[in-house]
Amino acid sequence: MAFFPFEPLTACALTLACLSGxxxxxxxxxxxxxxxxxxxxxxxxxxxDPAGGTHPEAKGACAALTGADGDLNRVSPKNMSCTLEYAPVEARAFGTWKGTQVEFSTTYPNRCAADAHSGGVFAF
Structure with missing residues (x-):
């Protein structure tokens, strides 16, 4: 079983605790x-709406999600080259997109691929 730094209830509590504005x-x-x-x-x-939170590139990540209407499975990848190194990265998202529940998890082959394939959403 995979370990994720956030479980759904913890993620929700952290999300609510980190709201600004x-x-x-x-x-x-x-x-x-x-x-x-x-x-x-x-x-x-x-x-x-507006872009913020603790993500280091919030504007770019929000733009990527906006282009996919909040669906992480439909985000357009960045045009960038990555090595073929296999160092798997488990990625998870939990929260709301314009009032709709979001839950997503996947494994990328490495951190560069996580950045590229998520359109920068997992670039942190």
Whole structure:
């Protein structure tokens, strides 16, 4: 069984605790986490409309999600080259996109691929 830095209830609590600015009923706040083969984990909160939270590239990540209407399975990948190194990264998202529940998890072949294939959503 895979370990994720956030379990759904923890992610929800963290997401609510990290809100900044006005809260809108149909807002966007998504807890994102990664765990790589070396045991390194990362976690951020992404807020959109306006872009913010603790994600280091919130504007770009929000733009990627907007282009896919919040569906992480439909995000357009970045045009960038990555090595073929296999160092798997488990990625997970939990929260809301414009008031709709979001839950996503996948494994990317490495951190570069996680960044590229998620359109920068998992670039942290």
């Amino acid at each position: 006005p809260v809108h009923p149909a807002g966007t706040s998504i807890a994102l986490s990664t765990l790589d083969a070396g045991g390194r984990s990362g976690a951020v909160v992404l807020q959109c």
